[in-house]
Amino acid sequence: MQLAEHLAxxxxxxWQTVSDPAERIRFALIGxxxxxxxxVIPAIAESDFCEVSTVVSGSSKKANRVGNEAGAEYRLTYxxxxxxxxxxxxxxxxxxTPNATHLDFAESAVDFGKAILCEKPMEATTARxxxxxxxxxxxxxxxMVGYRMHTNPAVRRMRELVREGFVGDPALVEGTMCQxxxxxxxxxxxxxxxxxxxAGGSAxxxxxxxxLNTARFVLDTDPVSAQGTTNSPHEHFSEVDQHVAFEVEFxxxxxxxxxxxxxxxxxxxxxxxxxxxRLSLEPAxxxxxxxxxxxxxxxxxxVAEEFDYFADCLLSGRDPEPDGHHxxxxxxxxxxxxxxxxxxxRVSVRM
Amino acid sequence: MQLAEHLAxxxxxxWQTVSDPAERIRFALIGxxxxxxxxVIPAIAESDFCEVSTVVSGSSKKANRVGNEAGAEYRLTYxxxxxxxxxxxxxxxxxxTPNATHLDFAESAVDFGKAILCEKPMEATTARxxxxxxxxxxxxxxxMVGYRMHTNPAVRRMRELVREGFVGDPALVEGTMCQxxxxxxxxxxxxxxxxxxxAGGSAxxxxxxxxLNTARFVLDTDPVSAQGTTNSPHEHFSEVDQHVAFEVEFxxxxxxxxxxxxxxxxxxxxxxxxxxxRLSLEPAxxxxxxxxxxxxxxxxxxVAEEFDYFADCLLSGRDPEPDGHHxxxxxxxxxxxxxxxxxxxRVSVRM
Numbered sequence: 001m002q003l004a005e006h007l008a009x010x011x012x013x014x015w016q017t018v019s020d021p022a023e024r025i026r027f028a029l030i031g032x033x034x035x036x037x038x039x040v041i042p043a044i045a046e047s048d049f050c051e052v053s054t055v056v057s058g059s060s061k062k063a064n065r066v067g068n069e070a071g072a073e074y075r076l077t078y079x080x081x082x083x084x085x086x087x088x089x090x091x092x093x094x095x096x097t098p099n100a101t102h103l104d105f106a107e108s109a110v111d112f113g114k115a116i117l118c119e120k121p122m123e124a125t126t127a128r129x130x131x132x133x134x135x136x137x138x139x140x141x142x143x144m145v146g147y148r149m150h151t152n153p154a155v156r157r158m159r160e161l162v163r164e165g166f167v168g169d170p171a172l173v174e175g176t177m178c179q180x181x182x183x184x185x186x187x188x189x190x191x192x193x194x195x196x197x198x199a200g201g202s203a204x205x206x207x208x209x210x211x212l213n214t215a216r217f218v219l220d221t222d223p224v225s226a227q228g229t230t231n232s233p234h235e236h237f238s239e240v241d242q243h244v245a246f247e248v249e250f251x252x253x254x255x256x257x258x259x260x261x262x263x264x265x266x267x268x269x270x271x272x273x274x275x276x277x278r279l280s281l282e283p284a285x286x287x288x289x290x291x292x293x294x295x296x297x298x299x300x301x302x303v304a305e306e307f308d309y310f311a312d313c314l315l316s317g318r319d320p321e322p323d324g325h326h327x328x329x330x331x332x333x334x335x336x337x338x339x340x341x342x343x344x345x346r347v348s349v350r351m
Numbered sequence: 352m353q354l355a356e357h358l359a360x361x362x363x364x365x366w367q368t369v370s371d372p373a374e375r376i377r378f379a380l381i382g383x384x385x386x387x388x389x390x391v392i393p394a395i396a397e398s399d400f401c402e403v404s405t406v407v408s409g410s411s412k413k414a415n416r417v418g419n420e421a422g423a424e425y426r427l428t429y430x431x432x433x434x435x436x437x438x439x440x441x442x443x444x445x446x447x448t449p450n451a452t453h454l455d456f457a458e459s460a461v462d463f464g465k466a467i468l469c470e471k472p473m474e475a476t477t478a479r480x481x482x483x484x485x486x487x488x489x490x491x492x493x494x495m496v497g498y499r500m501h502t503n504p505a506v507r508r509m510r511e512l513v514r515e516g517f518v519g520d521p522a523l524v525e526g527t528m529c530q531x532x533x534x535x536x537x538x539x540x541x542x543x544x545x546x547x548x549x550a551g552g553s554a555x556x557x558x559x560x561x562x563l564n565t566a567r568f569v570l571d572t573d574p575v576s577a578q579g580t581t582n583s584p585h586e587h588f589s590e591v592d593q594h595v596a597f598e599v600e601f602x603x604x605x606x607x608x609x610x611x612x613x614x615x616x617x618x619x620x621x622x623x624x625x626x627x628x629r630l631s632l633e634p635a636x637x638x639x640x641x642x643x644x645x646x647x648x649x650x651x652x653x654v655a656e657e658f659d660y661f662a663d664c665l666l667s668g669r670d671p672e673p674d675g676h677h678x679x680x681x682x683x684x685x686x687x688x689x690x691x692x693x694x695x696x697r698v699s700v701r702m
Contacts, residue, residue, distance in 0.1 A: 025661075171593075226698055227696075231604055231606055247578065255580050264626050269525075318368075345696055
């Protein structure tokens, strides 16, 4: 295993097949939210093969402002886009509108014979996502979904290492994708990400999809079954999942356990544990995939701590804390987990 | 929030109530496996309040060898222990025999009026664990289960920080406890940890119990329901779970997603994500709880990568890889997870 080889030329574009193209791909950017403005436009400005010719927004004012920023000659409203205005001026569309509107934009783009780069999730529901695929296939249109992890060099190098056996047989995947949407995206409690109809869900469909999809990509496998638990304690999440924990079983026998949150502290990590080793990305999903340290603490002999604590209780005549009743709850929980694993049901923990 | 205050005097024993006791607690160590010999005996040698007076083993030879090492005057076989030999020579027993034998040793210890420190899991089944508790309660015997994380200062400081609101409202817990039992414990494929009757399970009951119990301790809450998936691809795990992924919902609304493995690369981590922050231990469960770094990689603008990859495909006339079919599988998996969350069932991913 040549670890050094993988980490040297870390950012190599092993997917690249062209150089110095005569013409760049001209994009129409549809939906000028924070990601398009803050991440996509600067990225295209630095890119080798792309340029922005057109911006499309629900608001003319926003289209003009962002169009100026991006140096995009053509600024369209959504209606103008659907009507086909200036459609000879772009080769491809990037769809970054609310999830439930991706299909409509994709259908128009297909009608205009354009290639499509559609943000994830592909749509708000599977049924509508299926229509996106069908529309593109019927017309022979190119469709890519914006899983930016696939072209993230950290993820690609991780995938190569897994393929070459660096971790032995992959066994388990852990993944985390948590953000505070009100800090990271927008403080607006009425933003579409919190609207069930427009978004189709929140923590899972918007964020949990990162570790889910990255596991599929890194392990070259697809899911067989899934279990999940959602939880929405905050008032702004009355329609959608604020937190989610889920488990996915993959075709190759690997199981993943992931958590995601739309309103929690920012944290992302992605780890593959195999029989021989493990690989982690941390942070994983926020654009600068790294392995990081926070702080170090002084280790002690924890068994000495345990024993002396117990002895201290005895010597002072008080009861130690992790007692039998405490431990029984673990036993009952373990029993419930085993029963769940066998029956495939969520199982209540007996008290 | 006084982070510095928590991290200063990191190892303080906030549970300690005695000092300079006239007499130490004299232990009978029952079961002289790798943990007793390698971790408990050295810890007691360094401890302030404990001493080993007695060792108990299935083998006289082992009792003598380990007794010499530990400076234990009394060396008993299991039969001699149960017969009450030398039982005026110890105040407490430490039970570290195969899980399914804890009850028998606890019952004898109760008969002799001794205090009990019993390794986790308390027994191989809930039914037998309940008998341990009942026997101790009926006799008024002190019982503590050996959850060494409870007296680990890193865990205690983490718990204080959670209580004081350092992470805001706790939302999600991630936990991992994976080891290679053949390297860490013993290469013997016939060891009791792989025997369903003696162990009661493996990855979950022996290792998954760490993040499960640590979550309960750090969050001061107990489980409400659980889901789990076990997987045993390796031939030595025909009777017990090699890997497990599980999800536990707690009374306070926090959900955890954890993985554990008895035969995988060593890794442990434990993270609480809250609305305002997160706290992690890594490694968490192997005796030196720390937050660590592995290696750093050069960050790139991953959006530029994504866009150029897409453009490259168009310019070279080939199809990009994360296409609609690829993305549909995520949609179907997400649908299955949502359905599972609602119905409480494991849900198959439709293809």
